[in-house]
Amino acid sequence: MVIAVLADIVGSRKLDDRSAAQRILDDTIARVEKHLPLAHHALTPTVGDEQQGVYLELEDALVSLLMIQLALPDGIAFRFGIGIGDVRSVDSVHGALADGPGWYAARAAIETVHARESRTVPRTRTWIVGAPGQDEVMDSTIAASNAYLLVRDELVGAMNERERRLTYGRLVGRSQHDLAAEEGISQPSVSKSLRSAGSAALIEGVVALRGSSA
Template sequence: MVIAVLADIVGSRKLDDRTAAQHVLDETIARIEDDLPLAVRPLTPTVGDEQQGVYRDLGEAMTALLMLQLRLPDGIAFRFGIGVGEVSAVESVHGELADGPGWYAARAAIETVHAREGRAIPRARTWIVGAPGQDEVMESTIAASNAYLLVRDELVGAMSERERRLTYGRLIGRSQHELATDEGISQPSVSKSLKSAGAAALLEGVSALRGSIA
């Protein structure tokens, strides 16, 4: 069993330059894979504003999606549906088509994100659905992970673009001094920005994800 991820662009119809935005997305996804390769198959455009990716386990999927949220500039964002279940490929004259209960679950998950965005949680960006037949352990893991994702998305959504860049840099192991040089600010300013943004909680969360959820 693997983890299927569907992603679509938030407000894609309102983007001034959809082609330029896609270039930013492609470059950002490639950068993340260079910095910390986690995907079995990185997010790849399929049709319209949708992307599909496959990950080995839930922790790695959630880590990779957080990295993408942190790395994207203001004005460009994804929402994500994560499906836990088997995936397969159907051969066609147009190439392989994604199929299987993992993808159906991912579709249900991204529809949940859309619904939550439109109600009381406008910063919601990520949700997980398990395909039928999950055991009790995975069902509990999915429920706890969804609770975590609601809070994580709220925290990331409140960050400035600089705060997201700094948090991303710390996530991939860069020092505060290196980040200060890149940003043209002092190291104490970096430390203050990270603290006020709640970056430490996000980074501890990543450590917990990669160490405890398989």
């Protein structure tokens, strides 16, 4: 059993330069993997506006996807469908095709994100679905994780680009002093931005997810 992730680009048809946006996405994913190499197979473009990735642990997927959300600039964002279940490759004349209940669950998860976006929780960006046959512990883990993701996505969605950059910087261990110099603002301004954006809750959440590996 692994963690299968499908990602699609929010508003991809409205982007002025789809190729430039894809380069930004590729560069962002590579930067996150350089800072925190958590993916078994990093998100990679497949067809249209979709990407596929695989993680070995749910906690790794949740941390990595948060980092990607924070690192992306205004105007470019992903939706993430996380599926928990077995995956496999199917050979074809066009190369290996991703298949298996983990991918079906990821597809159902991303469809849930679309549905929630269009109704009462427009900032929803991430959801988890378990393939059939999960035990009670995993079912409970998925339910608790989805509750966490709803609140996390709301926090990230309310941030401006600078607040996301600062939060990302703190998550990769950069000091407020260094971040202030890079942004051309004072250290107290960095502290104020992080505090007003709720960054401390996100950072402590990552520590809780990563446990002793943080």
